[in-house]
Amino acid sequence: MDIDRYLAAKKEDLTRKTSVVRNFNVFDLSYVPEQPLLREEAKAIIDAIMRYDHTGIPNNLLIHGARGSGKTVMLRYLARALQGKIAAEILYVSCRQHNTSFKILAHLVGIPPRGLAHSEMQRRFEELHPGRCVVVLDEIDLMSSKDPRYEILYFLSRNPRNYSTVMLSNNHRFMSLLDESARSSLQAESILFRKYNAGEVCEILHQRVADGLRQSPAPGIIEEIAALTTSRTESDIRVAIKGLYYTVTEPHFSIGQSFERAQRDVCIDVTNDLNDHTLLVLKAVGERQKENVRDVYQAYAVSCRQRGEKPYSYSHFYTTLGYLQSLNLILMVATKVHRAIAKRAELLIDERVLDAVVKHRFG
Ligand SMILES: Nc1ncnc2c1ncn2[C@@H]1O[C@H](COP(=O)(O)OP(=O)(O)O)[C@@H](O)[C@H]1O
Ligand SMILES: [Mg+2]
Missing domain, CATH: 1.10.10.10 (Winged helix-like DNA-binding domain superfamily/Winged helix DNA-binding domain)
Known part of the structure; x- marks a missing residue:
C-alpha cells in the first residue's frame, strides 16, 4: 500500500463528506450553545442562586436526571450568563476529572494536587474565595471510592463563609449514598431534569444545524432522529446529536444506520463513565x-x-x-x-x- 496515496485519498474523502459542516464544535458533546433551550427546571436553579446571592444563606441543590438531559450544559451556561450580574462567584468542577475532595480543591485553587496538606489546601481556597461562592460539582456520583465520606461536601456545607453547593448526578440515588450527617448538613433541595420530549429534541437539533451546518438536512430527517431518540433511548440527546452527525457526514447511511452507530458510540461512553x-x-x-x-x-x-x-x-x-x-x-x-x-x-x-x-x- 502506498501510504501517501492512501492518506491523500482519505483526506479528500473526509473533506468531501464534511464540507456541509461549518463548525464542528456543535457535535462536540461539551459544546455550550450561545442560547441553549431553557427548560422549565432551569428557573428553579436560577431562583436558588439568586436567593443565595441576595441573602448569603446557602441554598444547596442536587440536580439529577438521566444522562444527556442537559445538566452540565445548563450549569455551564448559567455560570457564563450570570457572571458579572451577581455578586456570588460560580465555580465549576468535573468530579470525573478531579475525583477526590483533595483533587477538587487543588483544581479550584489552581495548584497540582500534591505537596500540600489537605488543611492547607482548604485554607488557600478560603483565602481565594472569602465571599459568596457557588461550587458546582458535576458528576459527583463518579467520585472515587477512596473518598467515601465526600469530605468536600462537609468542607463546603459547614464552612463559616457560607458557600453554596450544586451537585449534579446521573444517579438519582446519590443522596442515599451519603451518610446521615452529610445529608443533614447539606439540606439539599432536589431538582429532577425530566427526559426531553420529541419536540424539545427537535428544537435542540435544529439549533445545532443553525449553529454549525451550511445547509439543513432533508425535511423530516430531524423529526425522524428525534422520534428514534425518544422511543429507543431515555431521550438521550447525545445519541440524537451523534445521529445527526453521522446523517450529515455519511450520506450513504440510512437514518437507522446513523442512529445505530450513534447508539454504539454513546454506549461505549456510558460504560467508560x-x-x-x-x-x-x-x-x-x-x-x-x-x-x-x-x-x-x-x-x-x-x-x-x-x-x-x-x-x-x-x-x-x-x-x-x-x-x-x-x-x-x-x-x-x-x-x-x-x-x-x-x-x-x-x-x-x-x-x-x-x-x-x-x-x-x-x-
Ligand atoms: N437544553 C439544551 N440546549 C442545547 N443543547 C443541549 C441542551 N440540553 C442538552 N444539550 C446538549 O446535549 C448534550 C448532552 O448534554 P449534557 O449537558 O452533557 O447532559 P448531562 O450532563 O445531563 O448528561 C450536550 O452536547 C449539550 O450541549
Ligand atoms: Mg453531564
Whole structure:
C-alpha cells in the first residue's frame, strides 16, 4: 500500500463528506450553545442562586436526571450568563476529572494536587474565595471510592463563609449514598431534569444545524432522529446529536444506520463513565448472566478482593444494579424457580464493548 496515496485519498474523502459542516464544535458533546433551550427546571436553579446571592444563606441543590438531559450544559451556561450580574462567584468542577475532595480543591485553587496538606489546601481556597461562592460539582456520583465520606461536601456545607453547593448526578440515588450527617448538613433541595420530549429534541437539533451546518438536512430527517431518540433511548440527546452527525457526514447511511452507530458510540461512553465499583458490578453481571443475583454478588466480591478493594455491601450492590438498569446497560428479570422467585440480571450491551472497557480500565 502506498501510504501517501492512501492518506491523500482519505483526506479528500473526509473533506468531501464534511464540507456541509461549518463548525464542528456543535457535535462536540461539551459544546455550550450561545442560547441553549431553557427548560422549565432551569428557573428553579436560577431562583436558588439568586436567593443565595441576595441573602448569603446557602441554598444547596442536587440536580439529577438521566444522562444527556442537559445538566452540565445548563450549569455551564448559567455560570457564563450570570457572571458579572451577581455578586456570588460560580465555580465549576468535573468530579470525573478531579475525583477526590483533595483533587477538587487543588483544581479550584489552581495548584497540582500534591505537596500540600489537605488543611492547607482548604485554607488557600478560603483565602481565594472569602465571599459568596457557588461550587458546582458535576458528576459527583463518579467520585472515587477512596473518598467515601465526600469530605468536600462537609468542607463546603459547614464552612463559616457560607458557600453554596450544586451537585449534579446521573444517579438519582446519590443522596442515599451519603451518610446521615452529610445529608443533614447539606439540606439539599432536589431538582429532577425530566427526559426531553420529541419536540424539545427537535428544537435542540435544529439549533445545532443553525449553529454549525451550511445547509439543513432533508425535511423530516430531524423529526425522524428525534422520534428514534425518544422511543429507543431515555431521550438521550447525545445519541440524537451523534445521529445527526453521522446523517450529515455519511450520506450513504440510512437514518437507522446513523442512529445505530450513534447508539454504539454513546454506549461505549456510558460504560467508560462508570466508576470502578460500578464497572466491576457490570463485569460480574456479564460473567454470570444465567445466575441468581446473589451469585453475581459473589463474583463481584471476588473481583474486588483480587484488586485489594473492599466490596460494596449486598444492599449497596443491589442499588447499583438498579442504577445500571436505569442506564439501560442491564435488565433485571424475575423468574420462578421451585415456587421461589429468583432474580437475574441480563447484560443489554455488547459483551465486547464491556470487555474492552474493563481491559482499558484495569489492564
Ligand atoms: N437544553 C439544551 N440546549 C442545547 N443543547 C443541549 C441542551 N440540553 C442538552 N444539550 C446538549 O446535549 C448534550 C448532552 O448534554 P449534557 O449537558 O452533557 O447532559 P448531562 O450532563 O445531563 O448528561 C450536550 O452536547 C449539550 O450541549
Ligand atoms: Mg453531564
